Amino acid sequence: MLLSVITLLPLAFALVMLVLPEKVIRPVALLLAVVEFAVSLLLLTSFDKASPAIQLVEQIPWVPEMGISYFLGIDGLSLWLVILTTFLTPIVVLGSWTAIDNRIKGFHAALFVLQTSMIGSFLAMDAVLFYVFFELSLVPMYFMVGIWGGQRRIYATVKFFIYTMAGSLMMLLAIIYLMFACRDTFGQMSASLLDFYRLKIPFVAGEFLNPQTLLFFAFSLAFAIKVPMFPVHTWLPDAHVEAPTPGSVILAGVMLKMGSYGFLRFVLPMFAEASQYYAWLFLFLGVVGIIYGALVAMVQPDIKKLIAYSSVSHMGYVMIGLFSLNMYGVSGSLYQMLNHGISTGALFLLIGMIYERTHNREIAKYGGLAKALPIYTIIFIIVTMSSIAVPMTNGFIGEFMILLGTFEASRPFAIAAVTGVVLGAVYMLWMVKRVFFGPAGELVRDEHHPLHDLNARELTVMAPLVVLIFWMGLNPNFFLDYSKASLDHFVKNRDNYRLAVSPAQPKLENVAVRGEAQ
Amino acid sequence: MLSSADFLFYFLGLVSLVFGLGVVLFRNPIYSALCLVITMISVAGIFGTLDAWFIAGVQLIVYAGAVTVLFVMVLMLFDLKHEMKTFSKGVIGNGVKLAASGVLLGMLGTYIWATYATEPTFKPLPAAATSSIKATKDLATSLFTTYIFSFEVIGILLLVIAVGAVTLSRITGGTHHAD
């Protein structure tokens, strides 16, 4: 029940938003988002961290003829991503308190729908259900960027939509193929991931046109666009720059993780041989993404675009971590997903805050902000440190483990990736220097519009993020412990991946369980 | 030999066809509208020959009395000084349209010819079993029991349409603002 509640509660909230009068929308939305977060924290108590099995399973047949079911389950891979989603939503609501000043009803409804779709895609254990949630998330995001965005929002939102859509159609095809493969193998169509894992998909090394390779690339394309990986990343800067602050936060914070989560959940376990065989390609693209993202971020004139490109760089780390295919890399990637959600989300929030004050994001027009907004500067620098992975912040743990994993998998790539550590510091600190230090810039100097430091609300927004930055940096074990069993199982048994269901429910209808019973 | 009911059918049918053609062919839309009125009335009569007197009455009230009046009024309100071409242009398009209609008419003609020329295959209508009062009651009964949902939906539709039509007609300046 719990998972359904967590997934569908925001949908109900979205409906609530639609009937409420405009005046009370924000407080109520905040309250409801906090309630949702509190509910999601119940997961921590009911989750058995010792078990790698999927837990709290719910399965209701949906299209029984095709073996599609409403199948939710959680394990160590998805647990924290769900909580990250529910955690960021109240922050976004509070953070958009004044930034979104028109159509707030629609905005909050969209936000909650988005939340449902994101949580749903993290929890779905049925490929079709996953696909539904995965695609559903595009719609509210499309509106968020398209309605509340900046000057070129239509271009950005269409680009975002088409890029993502193009990839996921490939994935849909692949899912359908797998469903038929289930029919051929088990005698009945099934969209359950548990069945997909059991499929033996033929793989021929060194040859492109074989089922596993094609499926691997079909899934990979969908997720790589979402992540985004290097050559297909260009939607991200545009979408981020044009998106409103909350949109950017959700986009960077959670939606990109849907891509990397997809790799973790679908690509790596299902297509074990292919992902092993083509790991070099993804390592290469990931490393290129890290360096390329960092270099391009360095020369951006727009703060938000800079952060957007830094996302490309950071997600490159996640990708190389995943494709290092060992415990360190994969744990690091999972951890880096959370880090990136928190630190990049926080950066976008901070940029939103300054944008609200000056209505400008051009780095050249800033300067000396530290004098005018000291508290803001302190928080910004803390978040920057997290972003460039200074130890004691969360970023370090993730990057360290990823690089460790990559080093084990491939030294040259690791050495290349390490340059990202330097470049990350370069672009972030250069930006910090130009924006915060030096003599007061054009916007800061403006006597008519004196800048005010963060108010109580904005501090409230940032406080949990800052706390998490340090908590995750100082006590990563708390977070890693929940995922350890799953990740361990994942890494050790990836070639022959199976997920058990715990506690075993005899009424489960999917082929997998029947198969196990025989 | 034709019975009086048959005669009535042929008469009304002829009237409705002639004036129906008039609707299509008259250059002046006012005449088209008046032809339409007559077609409506004769169709009401045809309903009468089928013993659907209530429907015939409703046909008169709704079509002849309200809808077509509306058409005529709107036509009169428009100041159609510069007469526009009656038929749309485009040789190919019109050709295709005429061809399509011609195919349909041709097929229909074949069937009619078949009916009259060969062994009659038509279905005779049963004698009116019930009085028109009874028929009206039956109609009301099914309308308010079996079809009550559709009836209500139609009611809501009418309400929406009323609001929509009023809103539409209050728009000033057409579809495009000067830009």
Added chain:
Amino acid sequence: MPINPEAWKVGLDHYLYLSSLLFIFGMLGVLMRRNVIVILMCIELMLNAVNISFIAFSRYAESTNGQVMVFFVMTIAAAEAAVGLALAVTVFKKFKEVNIRFFEHLKG
């Protein structure tokens, strides 16, 4: 030509022929005319043609369902006429003409 005298007796088919002919006339009008209002009238004509067949079938089948359907058709026809005319009036206000081609410009 051999005319079957029995064929003159009116049966269901006659009503259907009448209905089809009226329908085709109306369709021709919809296809060919330029004046929006005439087109709307032709649509009414088509609906009426359909109504005839409904009533005829209703009579033939001795069931009131056809009449109910006609009732609904009439209601919807009235609604359609109202909206259609309102649109025509709107277009007329803008273009001072009610040519169907101006409806191409009806976009956001």
Added chain:
Amino acid sequence: MGKDVFEIVVNCVKMLLIFLVMVQLVPILVWLERRVSAFMQNRFGPNRVGPLGLIQLLADAVKFLFKEPFFPEKGMAVMYYGAPIMALIPGALALAAIPLGAPFHLEQFTWLGREWGPYDFIMQGYDFGVGIVIVLGVSSLGAYSLLMAGWGSSNKYSLLGALRASAQMVSYELALGLSLVGILMVFNTFSFYDIIAQQTGMPLTFNFFGKVHSIAWLPNWGIFFNPLGALIFFCASFAETNRLPFDLPEAEGELVAGFHTEYGGFALLMFYIGEYGHMMVASALMATFYFGGYTIPYVANESVANWVSSGGLATHPNWAAFLTSLIFFLVFLLKVFLFLLIYIWVRWTLPRFRYDQLMDLGWKTMLPWALFNTVLTAVWLAFSHRPV
């Protein structure tokens, strides 16, 4: 439909008679209108030609007939000439659908050397069994004559008048029809004969929360069951007939004479006939629905028949039946005239509305009240059925 020649002939004569009744009542009504108007305005009115000025009508008719018919230069002939004819049709057809008297039965009789009958005749042009629906449908065609006249005259006053009139008619038709729903629910039938039959006799009997009450000194008329509906119907019929206070289409100060500005002579007379025909239909409906139709209050239908047959007015039962029916017809005519008098009375009592007031009244007052009346009647009927 008739079965033999006699019946066909009688029916045709009946039709003709009804049409003639409508047409021939008009001069009387015009006279009445003038006299009553004069009376109300404290003047004489026509009183020179003939006794009480009754011959004035004839003189008027002759004048109308001999006036030169003229045709506006840019008028449209079909429309212009069609409009007056079209004006007559709805009134006549509607009047023909209303029973003007009790039906009568003719026994078998011998005439011209052969056996005829027996026959059942109705004092009505035709009866399709759905009564009021056809009446309403037919009378709604009245708008076309106005529109044709307005358009055919090529005169902007005419056109405006016509548009006003037809809009008014269409609008008020709604209130008119809806106001009748209540009384139709009370009587639970469309048939005029059933409706009149239910209004026959004394005393006023009704069911109030399951208990049967009766008021001895009131007839069983529809007005007591649905007074609100009657009021709305009556008001709406003023507008439907374009009479004062709703005679906006021919508001002299604004539109010269509205849609018939360009008409004169016999064509104008035809419009008048149409208008009075409309008034007659409305009055007849009023009488039929709310005032017992052709029945006589306080007198049972049978007693009239008895009185005719026993009073020696007619010995043959056929003639007695016919006479009885005629008496009912006269009673009905009397009732109709009473309402027509009220029309004339109101004309000189109330001022004219402004056009927007008229529309407001129709759409925002009458229509809601008519709906309310329907609901009220439905609720009332749901709780207490009329004991019939």
Added chain:
Amino acid sequence: MMSNQILFAILLLAPFVGFMFNGIRWKSHNATLAGVVATFAVFVSFVCSLLLVSQLFGANAVPSVGTRFFEWMNVGGLQVQAGFVIDHISAIMVLVVTGVGTLIHMFSIGYMSHDERPSKYFAYLNFFLFNMLLLILGENLLLMFVGWEGVGLCSYLLIGFWFTDSEKAAAGMKAFITNRIGDAGFLLGIFTLFFLFGTVNFSEIIARLPAGGIEMGWTGPMTVACLFLFVGATGKSAQIPLYVWLPDAMAGPTPVSALIHAATMVTAGVYMIVRLNPLFLMAPNALHVVAVVGAATAFFAATIGLTQWDIKKILAYSTVSQLGYMFLACGVGAFGAGLFHVMTHAFFKALMFLGSGSVIHAMHEEQDVRKMGGLRKYLPITHATFFIGWLAIIGIPPFAGFFSKDEILWQTASSPLGHKALWVVGVLTAGITSFYMTRLMCLTFWGKSRVPKETHPHEAPPVMWIPLAVLAVLSTVGGWIGIPKVMLGGEDNWLERWFHHVIAPVPEALGHAVHSHALEWAAMGVSLSFAVIMACLAYTFYVSNPSLPGRLAQKFHGTYRLIYNKYFVDEFYFARIINPLIDASKGLWAYVDVNFIDRTTYVLGDVVRGVGSTAKSFQTGNLQQYAMYIAVGLAVTMFLILR
């Protein structure tokens, strides 16, 4: 008796508490309160470290004291404890850091008294100490890395302390980024070691070293790891090629330069190598690299120091140069000597920096030595202490610098890992050092006063000169723990005995050290006399005959320009690395992102659009055309059905 765990906790957390205290009231202008709290916090740490270090002495001495607080990270085979340890190596560092730190904090109370944000300053300073303690005490590489980056962060913040000056902010950034390059190498070093030994714990790594398995090649894992680690060290300790940040780092407040950029942080690289000395001894090639880089850095930085006019820059280059000495020591296997020099250098360089701070303070933020001179009479105490520092750095016995530098030079000459050439470079550098330090003394304190009239130099308050005095004493006596064997009559000095367990001797396999008392004395004499000669020369140049340097500079003006402009290294970096990188990035952005990837997608879009526009011609918006499609469809369907 408090348990070690609590002592460690206090030791670490005292600066942190100070940081929190000052950080929360960062807006306060009360320098005294902030300074006292901060100083006290560091003093508490000092006391705790004394208590802990005392356990290494005496009858029941233990080899090391350590504690573990919690498990920090546990992924797969990687288990990292938040554990801290004081052994014979870290003991010296921790005492130096907390001790010198206390003094510098104290000095700062006076120095920062007029600053706008003293609380913030002390907060950063305390935070730096916290991180430095993590670096020193951490029992594993990862914790060391935490401190390593943490001190870099604090250095960044403190260099950019006066951030409204764009150059200072840029200097901070430069420091951090240059350090980051080193850190990247350090990370790779950690990875290599982890996968080599399966642990990152120092003691476990050392325990798992293959016995006698010295790697001779260049590609052996240990060599690679050591080289990676050394990259980290070059970053942090400002060695060629990453030394460029340190001179710029002088943009920070002078006590910061004293603490971070002279005494403590920059020596972290040396400390790290000393910490892992058994490992480095397994990789002699790596050690060669360390030695060569160290020697080269020492020499080059010293030559640059000759020409600088900014008092702090001169000291900065001297720091770089001295750090080069330390690496030279490590490179030749004299880890003890390296650490010894770290300690003495901390004393005298902190002293000199603080002295220069006192001068700058007195001169109202004037740093150009050309506007000084003859300050001796205005600032007697400062002069006296600075004089001691000068003696120490140019290596006059019995001051601290002599012993440590001499030890390094002798080891360079005698160790099997050393080389004659390195020794020559060392001696030369010592001479040059002597020259430019004397030049500094002459220009600042001696000779004619060139002080502008409006400036009235005044002696520093006691809170500033007491630390100077203490450091002066330390600079004098600090070297006595490492008096060479020859002077003690062949007996091991205290330092030798202290390091006996923790610093491995150069393995036999690499050759034998030269043992010759005569040679040692001779070498000592050569370097000493060279230094004295150079000092006298400098005195002649700048006091007796002030016009001479100008003429010399004229004569060798090409060389002078090269050296004055620091060999154009910064310019080289900008012109050849940084600017091309930025241009390339812009090119990537413009040509790859915008013009290539997006353009490609646009082409795809155009294809779709082309298909669409073909289909569009069927979709004219002409209602009758649509109706025509319906009619045609109807006709065709009917025809097909009824045919």
